[in-house]
Amino acid sequence: MAQLEVKDLSLSYPGSRSGSTFLALDKVNVSIEKGEFVTIVGPSGCGKSTLLMLVAALLRPTSGAVQLNQKDVTKPGPDRALVFQDFALLPWRTVIKNVELGLELKKVPSAQRRKEALKYLDMVELGKFCNHYPHQLSGGMRQRVGIARALSVDPEVLLMDEPFGALDAQIRQVMGLELLRIWERERKTIIFVTHDIDEAVYLGDRVLVMSASPGRVIQEVKISLPRPRDLSLRNKAEFTAYRETIWNLLEKQVQANGAWRQDSALS
Amino acid sequence: MIFEGAYKRNERLLLGALGLLIFAVFWESVVRLGYLNPITASSPSRIAQAFASQWHNGAILKNSRIFLFELTVGFTLAFIVGVTLGIAMGVNRLVEYAADPFVWLIYASPTIAFYPLLMIWIGFGSATVITVTFLLTFVSIVVNTMAGVHAAEPQMIRVLKVFGGKPIDIILKVIIPASLPLMLAGVRIGLSRAFLGVILGEMFSSNAGFGYDIAYYAGQLQTATVFVSIIILIVIGTIINLLFTAVEARLFAWKAR
Numbered sequence: 059m060a061q062l063e064v065k066d067l068s069l070s071y072p073g074s075r076s077g078s079t080f081l082a083l084d085k086v087n088v089s090i091e092k093g094e095f096v097t098i099v100g101p102s103g104c105g106k107s108t109l110l111m112l113v114a115a116l117l118r119p120t121s122g123a124v125q126l127n128q129k130d131v132t133k134p135g136p137d138r139a140l141v142f143q144d145f146a147l148l149p150w151r152t153v154i155k156n157v158e159l160g161l162e163l164k165k166v167p168s169a170q171r172r173k174e175a176l177k178y179l180d181m182v183e184l185g186k187f188c189n190h191y192p193h194q195l196s197g198g199m200r201q202r203v204g205i206a207r208a209l210s211v212d213p214e215v216l217l218m219d220e221p222f223g224a225l226d227a228q229i230r231q232v233m234g235l236e237l238l239r240i241w242e243r244e245r246k247t248i249i250f251v252t253h254d255i256d257e258a259v260y261l262g263d264r265v266l267v268m269s270a271s272p273g274r275v276i277q278e279v280k281i282s283l284p285r286p287r288d289l290s291l292r293n294k295a296e297f298t299a300y301r302e303t304i305w306n307l308l309e310k311q312v313q314a315n316g317a318w319r320q321d322s323a324l325s
Numbered sequence: 326m327i328f329e330g331a332y333k334r335n336e337r338l339l340l341g342a343l344g345l346l347i348f349a350v351f352w353e354s355v356v357r358l359g360y361l362n363p364i365t366a367s368s369p370s371r372i373a374q375a376f377a378s379q380w381h382n383g384a385i386l387k388n389s390r391i392f393l394f395e396l397t398v399g400f401t402l403a404f405i406v407g408v409t410l411g412i413a414m415g416v417n418r419l420v421e422y423a424a425d426p427f428v429w430l431i432y433a434s435p436t437i438a439f440y441p442l443l444m445i446w447i448g449f450g451s452a453t454v455i456t457v458t459f460l461l462t463f464v465s466i467v468v469n470t471m472a473g474v475h476a477a478e479p480q481m482i483r484v485l486k487v488f489g490g491k492p493i494d495i496i497l498k499v500i501i502p503a504s505l506p507l508m509l510a511g512v513r514i515g516l517s518r519a520f521l522g523v524i525l526g527e528m529f530s531s532n533a534g535f536g537y538d539i540a541y542y543a544g545q546l547q548t549a550t551v552f553v554s555i556i557i558l559i560v561i562g563t564i565i566n567l568l569f570t571a572v573e574a575r576l577f578a579w580k581a582r
Contacts, residue, residue, distance in 0.1 A: 114487055146481065146484045148484070149579055150502045159484070160489075163494060192579075
């Protein structure tokens with residue numbers, strides 16, 4: 059049985075004109091195995107982040123369901139930890155206190171909380187920065203805190219919403235590598251939303267390609283590249299072939315929907 | 326060499342003190358040379374004498390005790406009510422709509438004008454002073470706390486929800502810390518209004534305290550004794566301000582400088 063099941067999930071909003079509705083997601087079906095690394099790509103506005111918000115239960119679907127271990131997901135919880143694109147650290151908390159947040163909410167006693175938080179900070183190589191405040195860190199470091207915070211609650215599924223979208227190209231690649239290293243070790247199920255095709259192919263076991271509004275999964279591309287992966291993979295022929303396949307799928311979507319709106323916040 | 330280093334470190338303080346000293350010498354000379362009437366203008370030496378006699382007869386300690394008691398009680402009540410109501414209004418729209426008219430009417434009203442009424446209702450003395458201090462103070466705390474709550478970013482609240490935070494966790498771990506800067510700005514304004522509230526209260530509806538003494542001795546043209554009270558109020562105000570700044574610096578160490 060799959061660990062996470064998304065069944066006929068639809069979401070519509072009231073539209074701009076009164077009485078009209080805007081269909082953001084249309085009967086999305088996804089099934090994810092334990093320990094799988096699934097990436098989702100799609101044009102901006104296709105609802106890929108919305109899908110993640112529904113899995114996190116920050117939004118309620120209009121119809122359909124999300125099931126974790128065969129149980130309907132109805133409210134947010136630490137079994138589905140989210141890593142935010144804008145890091146979303148609490149600026150008044152030190153790095154370690156930020157990581158401890160989820161553990162606090164799980165009522166973990168303070169000594170154990172500290173120990174756990176330090177373990178995950180060491181994992182993202184930020185142990186030395188535990189008493190810094192977020193504003194003293196670079197973007198890449200802040201997102202590593204975000205990842206440590208999400209891992210610390212020992213989630214069943216790690217949801218990542220364009221986590222490297224706010225970082226520059228070099229840092230992005232380094233972060234991708236680090237994420238793979240952590241994943242190889244922890245073997246958490248990861249759902250990773252991105253608009254970067256390279257990133258999607260490079261990281262994922264499977265890439266879900268979504269269509270623009272209404273959002274649907276138009277194709278699943280299984281990525282049979284060997285693991286552990288490193289950056290040299292990007293120049294291999296198989297990699298380029300996958301990129302080509304996905305680009306071709308997306309290109310049709312983009313043409314059908316006008317321009318590829320690069321920097322839309324609602325991607 | 327050593328002196329130069331010590332001077333450099335305290336330049337601001339030393340030059341400030343020098344400025345005050347020059348002012349005092351100027352004041353004293355103008356009075357002594359007969360350009361100003363010593364009865365109305367007083368002078369630093371007269372104030373020093375008045376200070377000594379007020380100290381010996383115990384008035385300074387007694388007035389300070391009364392002043393600090395009224396200020397502390399009035400301000401603390403205003404702080405508790407102000408912060409609680411401000412958070413409730415910021416979090417819950419129904420509470421906001423219901424309480425809004427009261428808050429703004431009190432904010433807009435010349436609170437001091439209520440003194441005669443409050444004297445009729447509550448009577449003469451500390452209770453009335455504390456009531457007016459409370460009324461003057463709590464509104465600026467309510468209004469700023471509410472604004473602070475509204476300034477909490479939805480994204481931070483979302484973080485708490487994602488990790489399973491309940492409404493009480495959201496209030497304690499996001500809303501209160503996020504609203505603290507504005508809340509404390511309101512507390513600072515509230516404190517200066519509380520100061521005024523106590524002094525005016527003592528002037529109008531009390532028979533003790535610095536406010537009462539200021540009004541009483543001014544009536545007797547004992548200007549030096551009036552100045553003693555004013556100077557002590559300035560000192561108390563400065564100490565409270567410094568403490569407040571120290572607390573703020575501690576609380577806001579996380580802010581980017």
